[in-house]
Amino acid sequence: xxxxxxxxxxxxxxxxxxxxxxxxxxxxxxxxxxxxxxxxxxxxxxxxxxxxxxxxxxxxxxxxxxxxxxxxxxxxxxxxxxxxxxxxxxxxxxxxxxxxxxxxxxxxxxxxxxxxxxxxxxxxxxxxxxxxxxxxxxxxxxxxxxxxxxxxxxxxxxxxxxxxxxxxxxxxxxxxxxxxxxxxxxxxxxxxxxxxxxxxxxxxxxxxxxxxxxxxxxxxxxxxxxxxxxxxxxxxxxxxxxxxxxxxxxxxxxxxxxxxxxxxxxxxxxxxxxxxxxxxxxxxxxxxxxxxxxxxxxxxxxxxxxxxxxxxxxxxxxxxxxxxxxxxxxxxxxxxxxxxxxxxxxxxxxxxxxxxxxxxxxxxxxxxxxxxxxxxxxxxxxxxxxxxxxxxxxxxxxxxxxxxxxxxxxxxxxxxxxxxxxxxxxxxxxxxxxxxxxxxxxxxxxxxxxxxxxxxxxxxxxxxxxxxxxxxxxxxxxxxxxxxxxxxxxxxxxxxxxxxxxxxxxxxxxxxxxxxx
Numbered sequence: 001x002x003x004x005x006x007x008x009x010x011x012x013x014x015x016x017x018x019x020x021x022x023x024x025x026x027x028x029x030x031x032x033x034x035x036x037x038x039x040x041x042x043x044x045x046x047x048x049x050x051x052x053x054x055x056x057x058x059x060x061x062x063x064x065x066x067x068x069x070x071x072x073x074x075x076x077x078x079x080x081x082x083x084x085x086x087x088x089x090x091x092x093x094x095x096x097x098x099x100x101x102x103x104x105x106x107x108x109x110x111x112x113x114x115x116x117x118x119x120x121x122x123x124x125x126x127x128x129x130x131x132x133x134x135x136x137x138x139x140x141x142x143x144x145x146x147x148x149x150x151x152x153x154x155x156x157x158x159x160x161x162x163x164x165x166x167x168x169x170x171x172x173x174x175x176x177x178x179x180x181x182x183x184x185x186x187x188x189x190x191x192x193x194x195x196x197x198x199x200x201x202x203x204x205x206x207x208x209x210x211x212x213x214x215x216x217x218x219x220x221x222x223x224x225x226x227x228x229x230x231x232x233x234x235x236x237x238x239x240x241x242x243x244x245x246x247x248x249x250x251x252x253x254x255x256x257x258x259x260x261x262x263x264x265x266x267x268x269x270x271x272x273x274x275x276x277x278x279x280x281x282x283x284x285x286x287x288x289x290x291x292x293x294x295x296x297x298x299x300x301x302x303x304x305x306x307x308x309x310x311x312x313x314x315x316x317x318x319x320x321x322x323x324x325x326x327x328x329x330x331x332x333x334x335x336x337x338x339x340x341x342x343x344x345x346x347x348x349x350x351x352x353x354x355x356x357x358x359x360x361x362x363x364x365x366x367x368x369x370x371x372x373x374x375x376x377x378x379x380x381x382x383x384x385x386x387x388x389x390x391x392x393x394x395x396x397x398x399x400x401x402x403x404x405x406x407x408x409x410x411x412x413x414x415x416x417x418x419x420x421x422x423x424x425x426x427x428x429x430x431x432x433x434x435x436x437x438x439x440x441x442x443x444x445x446x447x448x449x450x451x452x453x454x455x456x457x458x459x460x461x462x463x464x465x466x467x468x469x470x471x472x473x474x475x476x477x478x479x480x481x482x483x484x485x486x487x488x489x490x491x492x493x494x495x496x497x498x499x500x501x502x503x504x505x506x507x508x509x510x511x512x513x514x515x516x517x
Contacts, residue, residue: 001119002029004048006039006065007081008057012106016052019108025115036060043069048076050118055082075125077118081106137193139164144213147177147223147266148274158263167209169225175266176230177257178242178288179273180220181280182250183384184477191249196220199245203238219277223266230259239288251384253280254288281344282337282386294340302341308332310353317361322401329397333390348380351389355379358396366415367403382476413439414453417446418461425466428489432458467503470496474512481508 003022007013013032022030031046033039037059043051051069053062066078083104100114143161162168184191192214199222200210208226215221224238239256246252255276257269276294283289306312308331316324336347355376383389420438424430435458436446450458466488473484485496485508501507506514 001025001027001050001122002031002046002048003027003050003052003115004031004033004039004043004046005052006033006036006057006062007054008034009054010034012054012104016106016111020112020115025112025119027115027119036062036065039065040068043076044072047073049122050077050079050115052079052081052115055080075122077122077125079114079118081111137197140211141213143168144211144221144223145215147211147263148213148215148221148270150267165209165211168211169209169227170263173225173227174229174259174261175223175225175263175269176235176259177266177269177273178222178224178238179255179257179270179277180222180242180246181218181253181277181384182220182246183218184250186249186477192220195245195249196222199241202241202245206234206237208238221270221273223270242288243286247286251285251388253277253283253285253385255280256288256290258291278344279340282339282342282347284387285385293338300339300341301335304350305335308335310350310357313354314357314361317357317400320401320404325397325401329390329394336386336390344386347386348389351393352376352380354393355396358393358400362400362403363419365404366412367400367407381478411453414450417450417458421462421465425462425469426487426489428486428491430462430489463499463503466490467500470500470508471504471511474508481512484508 005013005016007016013034017030017032022028027050029048031042031048033042035058036053039051039053039057040060051066053065055062057065062080062082066080069076070078079100079102081102081104100117102110102114139161143165146158146161162170182192196212196214200212203210203224207228208224210222210224212220212222235256239254242252242254255273257271257273260266260269272291276289276291279294280289283293308328313325313328316328336342359376379389379392383392416439417435420435421430424434432443432447436443439446441449447458450456450461454461456464470484470488473479473487474481479487481497482493485491485493488496490496490499497507500511504511
């Protein structure tokens with residue numbers, strides 16, 4: 001907890017600081033101000049929980065200080081001190097809901113009692129404020145979800161919701177809806193609500209009302225309303241707030257709907273964003289897309305040219321044609337980027353085949369396992385936008401040809417063993433016997449043979465491979481650590497944690513925290 005002591009007498013401030021056992025009160029941060037004006041400046045910057053203020057100070061007295069701060073910091077707790085028994089000051093203190101009024105010369109026991117009461121009062125205020133805020137957010141969410149359904153203005157449920165949202169303008173108002181898809185960089189589940197509240201407060205500062213809701217886990221919808229029309233500059237400001245608030249914490253795709261002027265038309269604004277949001281996949285992340293961005297049917301072709309069919313890429317891989325494959329991928333990107341004629345799933349099907357060709361030809365040419373390789377479907381789960389998906393394919397393509405040009409093929413038996421492990425590492429019961437049966441060797445001989453060829457034991461190779469996969473998965477905030485342990489062949493998450501620490505020097509939680517720092 002934080003306190004600001006405002007008194008123009010330094011000796012009084014220092015005496016109070018020295019005399020009080022602050023830690024026993026739960027107060028760990030003590031600020032000082034030598035007059036009312038400086039106290040306001042410090043309080044607005046530092047946001048203390050309690051203010052202990054002298055009544056009579058230069059430039060601005062304690063009452064004036066409190067009158068200004070209770071508006072900006074409504075949860076603050078006030079204690080006044082004064083050397084004057086002035087009834088008018090006492091009345092003002094009562095009016096400002098001060099915790100206490102302590103006269104000089106100060107008695108430490110009285111001051112400690114006042115501070116304890118202030119701490120309790122502040123905690124009560126916080127609880128009350130949180131309950132009010134929670135109720136307000138719930139009401140806001142209900143209203144926001146209501147506008148995502150084709151309802152009418154006279155609907156009885158709507159009228160009840162509007163009665164609970166007195167700030168939401170009804171008559172002669174203007175409305176616009178934004179829809180977002182997001183993927184958080186962090187694992188903090190409470191972060192989304194915090195970001196939404198931060199965005200709403202920033203837009204409210206512009207003079208607009210906001211209600212928002214989360215839908216289907218990764219989607220957010222914001223309805224914004226105002227009594228004045230949305231000018232281009234106002235919309236640009238709102239767009240910028242979205243980017244400023246969300247982009248540093250998440251990958252985001254944002255669609256802005258049409259501006260409407262009646263409650264029943266808010267659904268139309270929302271519907272346009274919902275329809276366009278899936279095609280936002282083909283556009284750049286962290287930009288606000290408008291209806292005109294999707295209304296360009298003459299700019300892109302609606303069918304895939306024969307030269308870009310997936311089989312063409314397969315042929316280039318079979319010929320080991322580096323330049324040809326790079327040219328193919330560049331042309332493919334140019335074709336699909338901002339092409340709203342295609343559904344994301346259609347394009348993902350095409351890319352699934354391309355990733356599959358790369359995987360198959362790595363095996364065919366007996367190339368080493370790519371250290372960053374994953375299940376093909378993982379690439380689609382982790383690619384938030386088309387650009388990101390394509391970038392991953394380009395990297396895999398580059399790695400493929402680098403390996404072709406630099407790799408000296410290893411012993412075919414070792415390659416077969418490693419390939420078998422790569423396809424079965426997630427099975428908890430994967431054993432040396434399974435591998436020996438697969439390559440038609442005895443268990444004793446395969447262990448000796450593998451150690452001689454690679455320099456490490458077969459069991460150590462399996463463990464190292466699983467740990468590398470675990471590191472990759474820990475870099476994806478969507479996976480819980482217990483899920484990751486089972487994905488790399490450990491049913492016991494505690495045993496997985498011990499093995500991971502032995503291998504890396506970090507627990508899985510510590511390693512993940514290190515990644516996101």
